[in-house]
Amino acid sequence: xxxxxxxxxxxxxxxxxxxxxxxTVAIQIPEGLKRYVLKxxxxxxxxxxxxxxxxADPCFGACDIVNNKLKNLDVEFVIHVGHTPIPEIExxxxxxxxxxxxxxxxITKAVEKSLSFLEGKRIGIVxxxxxxxxxxxxENILQKNNFKPILTTGDARISTKGQxxxxxxxxxxxxxxxxxxxxxxxxxxxHPVGLLLSxxxxxxxxxxxxxxxxxxxxxxxxxxxxxxRYGAIANSKNASKFGILVGLKRGQQRMDLAYRVRKTFDAxxxxxxxxxxxxxxxxxxxxxxNIDCFVSIACPRIAIDDYLQYKIPIITSIELEIVLxxxxxxxxxxxxxxx
Amino acid sequence: xxxxxxxxxxxxxxxxxxxxxxxTVAIQIPEGLKRYVLKxxxxxxxxxxxxxxxxADPCFGACDIVNNKLKNLDVEFVIHVGHTPIPEIExxxxxxxxxxxxxxxxITKAVEKSLSFLEGKRIGIVxxxxxxxxxxxxENILQKNNFKPILTTGDARISTKGQxxxxxxxxxxxxxxxxxxxxxxxxxxxHPVGLLLSxxxxxxxxxxxxxxxxxxxxxxxxxxxxxxRYGAIANSKNASKFGILVGLKRGQQRMDLAYRVRKTFDAxxxxxxxxxxxxxxxxxxxxxxNIDCFVSIACPRIAIDDYLQYKIPIITSIELEIVLxxxxxxxxxxxxxxx
Numbered sequence: 001x002x003x004x005x006x007x008x009x010x011x012x013x014x015x016x017x018x019x020x021x022x023x024t025v026a027i028q029i030p031e032g033l034k035r036y037v038l039k040x041x042x043x044x045x046x047x048x049x050x051x052x053x054x055x056a057d058p059c060f061g062a063c064d065i066v067n068n069k070l071k072n073l074d075v076e077f078v079i080h081v082g083h084t085p086i087p088e089i090e091x092x093x094x095x096x097x098x099x100x101x102x103x104x105x106x107i108t109k110a111v112e113k114s115l116s117f118l119e120g121k122r123i124g125i126v127x128x129x130x131x132x133x134x135x136x137x138x139e140n141i142l143q144k145n146n147f148k149p150i151l152t153t154g155d156a157r158i159s160t161k162g163q164x165x166x167x168x169x170x171x172x173x174x175x176x177x178x179x180x181x182x183x184x185x186x187x188x189x190x191h192p193v194g195l196l197l198s199x200x201x202x203x204x205x206x207x208x209x210x211x212x213x214x215x216x217x218x219x220x221x222x223x224x225x226x227x228x229r230y231g232a233i234a235n236s237k238n239a240s241k242f243g244i245l246v247g248l249k250r251g252q253q254r255m256d257l258a259y260r261v262r263k264t265f266d267a268x269x270x271x272x273x274x275x276x277x278x279x280x281x282x283x284x285x286x287x288x289x290n291i292d293c294f295v296s297i298a299c300p301r302i303a304i305d306d307y308l309q310y311k312i313p314i315i316t317s318i319e320l321e322i323v324l325x326x327x328x329x330x331x332x333x334x335x336x337x338x339x
Numbered sequence: 340x341x342x343x344x345x346x347x348x349x350x351x352x353x354x355x356x357x358x359x360x361x362x363t364v365a366i367q368i369p370e371g372l373k374r375y376v377l378k379x380x381x382x383x384x385x386x387x388x389x390x391x392x393x394x395a396d397p398c399f400g401a402c403d404i405v406n407n408k409l410k411n412l413d414v415e416f417v418i419h420v421g422h423t424p425i426p427e428i429e430x431x432x433x434x435x436x437x438x439x440x441x442x443x444x445x446i447t448k449a450v451e452k453s454l455s456f457l458e459g460k461r462i463g464i465v466x467x468x469x470x471x472x473x474x475x476x477x478e479n480i481l482q483k484n485n486f487k488p489i490l491t492t493g494d495a496r497i498s499t500k501g502q503x504x505x506x507x508x509x510x511x512x513x514x515x516x517x518x519x520x521x522x523x524x525x526x527x528x529x530h531p532v533g534l535l536l537s538x539x540x541x542x543x544x545x546x547x548x549x550x551x552x553x554x555x556x557x558x559x560x561x562x563x564x565x566x567x568r569y570g571a572i573a574n575s576k577n578a579s580k581f582g583i584l585v586g587l588k589r590g591q592q593r594m595d596l597a598y599r600v601r602k603t604f605d606a607x608x609x610x611x612x613x614x615x616x617x618x619x620x621x622x623x624x625x626x627x628x629n630i631d632c633f634v635s636i637a638c639p640r641i642a643i644d645d646y647l648q649y650k651i652p653i654i655t656s657i658e659l660e661i662v663l664x665x666x667x668x669x670x671x672x673x674x675x676x677x678x
């Protein structure tokens with residue numbers, strides 16, 4: 001099915017539902033596609049006669065599957081739209097299929113425009129789920145223009161060559177010594193800035209939706225983020241009571257890390273509390289009014305992206321090491337959830 | 340343990356944890372007590388040597404248990420503070436204990452002050468979890484002053500005589516023909532207004548925290564709510580695309596009702612979508628920009644209390660009957676989740 005610039009293979013999903021005889025099916029869909037979900041549900045209900053239930057809790061990635069909660073509604077099958085699976089996650093308690101929303105935008109213009117921004121000849125290519133099927137187009141353009149495109153697979157959380165997540169840049173980091181710069185294909189700034197912070201190699205972002213290319217903006221955003229992180233670290237130096245924030249979403253749970261952080265606090269004679277949370281928001285945390293600093297073990301975007309929403313500092317576990325004097329600011333690293 | 344005007348029997352919980360040898364225990368606590376949770380966790384960890392994990396997602400009642408989500412963190416036992424269990428809910432996937440937070444406030448003054456507000460002689464007494472242990476005080480005061488106090492048990496969702504929930508006034512409704520008015524003991528206005536809307540009998544609210552008695556304020560709030568509900572119903576009359584909101588919280592799931600509502604829409608030739616949601620907020624629903632009206636099957640407070648936060652009308656299934664001409668406005672009823 002074609003929906004607003006995306007191709008979503010719902011026909012195949014409908015066949016699966018019919019073949020398996022599922023009667024109650026849930027669908028999980030990213031924010032931007034929610035306004036088309038009525039059309040999608042109409043199509044699937046007409047084709048399969050199954051009852052469709054739309055899961056409406058915000059969904060930011062394949063880390064964020066809802067199986068457990070939907071089980072009580074007799075849901076037999078979950079359709080997760082817009083993300084590729086995280087191979088590391090197993091044991092779904094309801095069978096789940098991942099249906100990518102493939103952008104129908106031609107990336108040619110954006111990639112061609114990016115050529116004059118590239119630094120060096122060895123170019124690492126990375127992208128998000130929506131453009132994975134177009135990576136050969138980028139490779140061809142680079143080769144024709146005498147660049148050497150380099151693509152690789154990521155770690156156990158990455159399903160496809162060249163793909164990065166907001167919390168996992170391993171498909172870039174694995175080739176860091178072989179490339180002169182990275183070409184990111186996609187929209188938004190979080191992925192290229194995260195890759196820049198992680199790799200410290202130049203990142204050029206080519207946006208196929210606007211046919212614009214960003215390099216300076218990514219560099220500037222990196223500087224802004226680093227200034228904010230420096231401030232958050234400084235503001236945490238005198239904290240004595242810490243909350244360790246653990247994400248309940250399947251792909252964000254890092255309990256081993258939470259326990260390690262807790263032991264560190266014990267060793268430093270600081271009070272700490274393990275706080276588990278499904279949906280992070282300032283409202284969910286405002287009750288903990290006697291906590292001086294939160295250390296987020298969940299999605300790195302909570303500390304980095306949402307920083308200004310919170311009244312007290314939220315830092316990552318890497319930033320905590322700087323707070324406690326175990327790491328130097330010069331060795332700052334972006335917090336990835338790696339597989 | 341005594342905490343800010345509440346007695347919480349954590350000593351007994353500590354004994355249970357030690358006896359059973361639990362190593363990882365989660366604690367779920369209402370918003371107002373979150374700032375004391377560090378103290379509670381310190382006590383329990385010192386007494387039991389178990390690791391405590393605080394569940395921080397907002398918790399509005401015993402309908403809202405988190406077992407499923409915490410299972411992946413190897414939690415063996417859940418302590419749910421501040422609410423009494425809903426007996427109807429069974430099959431917790433992690434053993435759960437409910438520890439009430441009993442108000443240490445003496446209710447005498449508030450009840451004595453309420454006497455001059457009471458109408459008739461037969462007085463139905465109702466309260467919330469925090470004051471259940473003080474109901475005999477209220478009974479005695481009423482008897483000494485020549486009133487006839489009447490208390491009864493509720494339906495399968497109510498664990499204790501005289502208790503009402505924000506969504507279940509059965510302990511009042513069961514004696515509606517035997518009483519002249521109701522005396523509500525507790526703070527807040529939602530419970531007494533809900534009882535007033537449900538029973539249409541006078542409700543006098545005696546607040547032990549402020550020693551104030553409210554009757555006129557409750558009546559006025561009822562009128563405000565009815566005007567808002569009338570407006571929401573009027574604004575839904577021309578809707579053609581409906582979202583049926585189902586709560587994922589264990590004690591708020593009413594799938595049978597959701598399916599009945601859906602069939603009604605089919606019969607009236609209106610488009611509808613079943614939308615399942617754990618945490619309701621305007622942000623979670625803003626993506627559904629082509630839906631004209633939401634029918635909430637979940638907690639009745641979502642439609643009634645949070646009405647002004649949403650841009651498009653949210654109505655209850657009873658209000659939908661008025662929208663569709665199946666019920667008269669004169670027969671308006673508050674939406675309860677009954678057992």
